[in-house]
């Protein structure tokens with residue numbers, strides 16, 4: 001096999017590895033988990049984990065949103081997730097759900 005084919009293959013694999021690490025880091029996972037996408041069959045499982053699992057960054061964002069709501073006395077609609085600034089609201093102006 002020509003040496004250049006191997007070099008190009010390794011460069012492409014390195015580029016993919018860097019992208020996978022960055023994607024996992026941005027989702028809030030350890031970047032090292034992104035390297036698992038380079039392993040055949042394991043990469044399919046990791047793709048499903050990435051696609052259907054709640055990302056750690058989503059959990060952190062949700063906690064921060066709740067803290068912000070507590071600080072501003074706003075109401076967060078559990079149905080649509082929108083924030084309503086009127087703390088005396090009896091229903092969500094976005095989706096119409098009635099608050100208890």
Ligand SMILES: [Zn+2]
Nearest residue numbers: 077080092095
């Ligand atoms: Zn709503």
